[in-house]
Amino acid sequence: MTFRPTMLTAAAGAGLLLLTGCVANKPTGETHAALTVESSADACTVSAAEAPSGNVSFAVTNSSEQVTEFYLLAEDGLRIVGEVENIGPGISRDLVVQARPGNYFTVCKPGMIGEGVGKAAFTVTDSGHDFAADADLAAQVEAANVNYTAYVKDQVSQLVAGTEAFAAAYTAGDDDTARSLYAPTRVHWERVETIAESFGDLDPKLDLREADLEEGQEWTGWHAIEKDLWPEEAGADFQAYSAEKRQRLAASLVGDTQSLNTKVQDLEFTLAQQTNGAIGLLDEVATGKVTGEEEFWSHTDLWDFQANIDGAKVLYGGVRDILVAKDEKLAATLDREFGKLQALLDAQRVGEGFTRYTELTPAEIKSFSDQVNALGEPLNQLTAALVLR
Numbered sequence: 001m002t003f004r005p006t007m008l009t010a011a012a013g014a015g016l017l018l019l020t021g022c023v024a025n026k027p028t029g030e031t032h033a034a035l036t037v038e039s040s041a042d043a044c045t046v047s048a049a050e051a052p053s054g055n056v057s058f059a060v061t062n063s064s065e066q067v068t069e070f071y072l073l074a075e076d077g078l079r080i081v082g083e084v085e086n087i088g089p090g091i092s093r094d095l096v097v098q099a100r101p102g103n104y105f106t107v108c109k110p111g112m113i114g115e116g117v118g119k120a121a122f123t124v125t126d127s128g129h130d131f132a133a134d135a136d137l138a139a140q141v142e143a144a145n146v147n148y149t150a151y152v153k154d155q156v157s158q159l160v161a162g163t164e165a166f167a168a169a170y171t172a173g174d175d176d177t178a179r180s181l182y183a184p185t186r187v188h189w190e191r192v193e194t195i196a197e198s199f200g201d202l203d204p205k206l207d208l209r210e211a212d213l214e215e216g217q218e219w220t221g222w223h224a225i226e227k228d229l230w231p232e233e234a235g236a237d238f239q240a241y242s243a244e245k246r247q248r249l250a251a252s253l254v255g256d257t258q259s260l261n262t263k264v265q266d267l268e269f270t271l272a273q274q275t276n277g278a279i280g281l282l283d284e285v286a287t288g289k290v291t292g293e294e295e296f297w298s299h300t301d302l303w304d305f306q307a308n309i310d311g312a313k314v315l316y317g318g319v320r321d322i323l324v325a326k327d328e329k330l331a332a333t334l335d336r337e338f339g340k341l342q343a344l345l346d347a348q349r350v351g352e353g354f355t356r357y358t359e360l361t362p363a364e365i366k367s368f369s370d371q372v373n374a375l376g377e378p379l380n381q382l383t384a385a386l387v388l389r
Contacts, residue, residue, distance in 0.1 A: 032056060032127055037108070039068040039087065044108030044118025052127035056099045060084055061092040066110045071154070072097055072122065073105040078191070079314040083150040085112060101126040109154075114161040137322065144318040145269045151314055152192050156261045159188035163257045167250035170225060173243075179229050183295075183303035183353065186222060190307030191314070194280040199263050205256045209296065220252045223296070230297035271319065275383040278315035281308045282376055290368050292357045302354035305368075306345050312379070313338055319386060327385045330378060337375040344371055 033051035037044065037060040046058070060070040066089070072082040081104060082097040101124050109116035162185030169177040189196070189207065197203045204212075206221040213219055227234050228241045228249075241249070288294040289305040316334060323331045344367055348355040360368075 032129065034059070037061065037070055037106070038063055039070060039108035039110065039118075040064050041066070041110055042117055044070070044106060044116070044120065046106050046120065046122065049121065050123040050125055051099065052129070053099055053101045053124050053131075054127055054129035056097050056124070058082075058084075058095045058097070059092055060087055060095060060108075062087040062089055064110045065089050067112055069109040069112050069116075070095060071105075071107050071109065071116070071150075072099075073107065074317060075103040075105075076310070076313065076317075077105050077119075078151070078310055079317045080147045080150045080154065083147070083154075085150075098131070099124045100131060113157045115158055137325075140322050141271050144271065144274060144322070148269055148274055148315065148318050149267050151318075152195055152264055152267060155188045155192045156257075156264050159185065160257055160261050162188060163254055167254050170229070171243075171246050171250045173246075175229055178225075179298070182222075182226065182229065182298060183300035186300075187303055187307035187310070189222075190284070190304045191281075191311035193284055193308065193311070194277045195264065195267070196260055197280075199260065202256055202260055202263070206253065206260070209294070211293070211296075220249060221256070222253065225249050225253065226295065226297050233297040233299075271322075272383055272387050274315050274319060275386055278312040278382065279376075279379055281312040281315070282372065282379055284308045286369075286372050286376065290365070290372055292365075295357065299356040299358045300354070301357040302345065302348055306354065309338075309341060309345065316379075316382070319382075322386055323382070330381060330385050333378045334375075334382070337371070337378060341368075341371045341375055344368055 032054035033048070033056045035051060035056065035058050036047040037058050039060060039062050041064040058070065058072070060068075062068045068087045069083060069085040070087070070093075071080055072095070073079065074081050081099070082095050084093045084095040087093045104122040104124060105119055106122045107116040107119040162181065166178055166181040166185050169175075169181060193203075193207070196206065204221075207223065208217075208219065208221055209223050210219060210227065225246075227238070228246070231238055231240055285305055285308045289301045289308060292299070292301050294304050295301045316338070320331060320334075323334075344364075345354070348360070348364075
């Protein structure tokens with residue numbers, strides 16, 4: 001966590017539209033594919049696993065007893081390309097996406113919280129559709145803003161569900177389960193960390209490090225619990241928390257996370273806020289994760305590192321088509337440097353996680369630091385390239 005000026009303004013009434021290069025209701029051009037989706041309690045059945053590029057429509061019907069959502073995700077499984085939400089039981093809603101050739105995923109989310117169900121690969125083949133002919137900068141910017149809003153809401157909803165499971169294990173004294181959930185749950189926080197920093201004291205309540213405590217300040221949040229879960233790293237003088245303190249910390253963590261979820265429902269973004277958000281997430285890596293200071297006891301810094309990069313890549317991916325039209329050379333540089341940094345992270349993967357930070361060699365840490373700097377220089381040019389040119 002790093003304190004910085006607010007990245008965005010939270011504004012009321014930011015109704016979420018159904019678009020990406022994506023439009024609500026009927027498309028302005030020819031629809032190349034019309035698919036159906038059935039969202040049930042435990043499945044997300046799409047009528048076809050591929051479609052030709054261009055305008056693709058999804059008619060989503062909710063056959064479950066909960067309000068549901070449908071997502072088209074990018075190849076990384078994180079960035080939202082198109083989303084339709086608030087589909088009540090027995091109701092149908094349409095999503096029309098201007099889909100470029102590539103690999104995607106479809107997923108439904110009954111109850112509109114958690115990771116969703118029925119996630120499946122979806123392929124868009126090249127139909128020869130001329131995207132340049134119907135590209136409109138204002139529409140692209142609007143789409144990028146809307147889709148990032150949807151992404152933030154999705155990540156925070158998954159953070160809520162994960163935090164509740166983590167807190168339940170922690171208060172029950174099931175430390176092994178709590179430790180196993182710690183890093184995988186925090187990735188949802190780290191992917192949108194710069195957003196949380198805009199909501200006053202929520203960020204320090206949830207993510208303050210012990211080293212940053214001011215005199216007399218109450219310490220709550222993830223890192224206060226982290227210290228208790230890894231007592232062998234906390235030193236011989238550390239005394240394990242009482243059951244009462246565990247209950248208090250867990251209740252605060254869950255309550256503050258739910259408050260964050262409420263606040264992100266009214267977000268709006270500008271293009272500059274998105275690009276500055278990507279820069280801010282990389283700064284989080286440079287000032288905390290690459291130094292090993294963030295996860296002082298669990299040493300799960302590389303999970304956070306990956307999550308910050310995930311968030312920055314999602315932000316960049318949402319505006320990349322706009323950047324290509326304005327500065328193709330900068331886009332190529334960012335593609336290359338993001339790829340190099342991801343390769344370094346991939347080399348440290350262990351199963352579904354990563355090497356503990358204390359197990360990295362000085363040379364490996366230097367490689368990370370150097371590559372963060374190599375990416376930071378062109379990324380810092382992104383806002384000016386998009387907004388001022």
